[in-house]
Amino acid sequence: MYEASIALSLLDVASEVLREHGAARASALTVRVGQWSSVAPEALTAAFPACAAGTGLEGARLSVVTVPGVGECPAHGRVTLDVTRGLRCPECGAPTPTLVQGNALELDELELAEPDLEDV
Template structure:
C-alpha cells in the first residue's frame, strides 16, 4: 500500500507549508490526482487519516480533484481526452498518441486553514 507513504509525504509537505505560514491548524488539503497516478483514492483517504494523526492536519479533510488523462495528438494538432486508459489512440482520428499532457499528477494544490490570528479590538 504505497498510498500510506504518499499520505505521509503529503502531510509532511503540508506541515512544512503551514509552519512557514504560521498556521495552527489545517482544515482542508486539496490534491490533484491523475488517472494514471496509480493511486487508489480510498486507500489514500484512509492513509491520510492515519498519517495526519497528531499533526496540525489531524481532522483535516482531503479533497481530491481527479485529473483526466489527456494526450497530444500530433495528427490533429490538439489535446484530447482519452476515454480508456488502455488505448493511447486519438478518439477523433485514431492516430497513436505518445505525449501525455495530464493524468499523471499527484499534486498538492492548496491548503485551507483556520485563522487563529487575534482580531484587533475596537475601543
C-alpha cells in the same frame, strides 16, 4: 501500502505550507490526482487520517479532485484520454505516448484552521 506513502509525502508538502504561513493547523486540503497517476483516490482518502494523526493536518478534511489524462495526438492535438483505452487518441487511435497532464499528484489548496481562541 502505496497510498500511505503518498499520504505521507503529501503531509510533508502540507506541513511545509503550514510553516511558511506560520500556522499550526489546517482544517481542510484539496489534492489533485491525475487519472493516470496510479493513485486510487479512495485508498488515499482512507489512508490519510491515520497518517495525519499527530500532525498539523490531524482531523483535516481531504478532498480529492481527479484530473483527466490529456495526450498529444499528431492529428488532433491535445485530446482527453480514456483510461480504458490506454495511451491512444480517442478520435483516431493514434498512440499518444506523452501525457500533457494527468499523471501527477499535487496539493491544490490548503485551508488553514482558525487559531484556537482558548489558547490565546
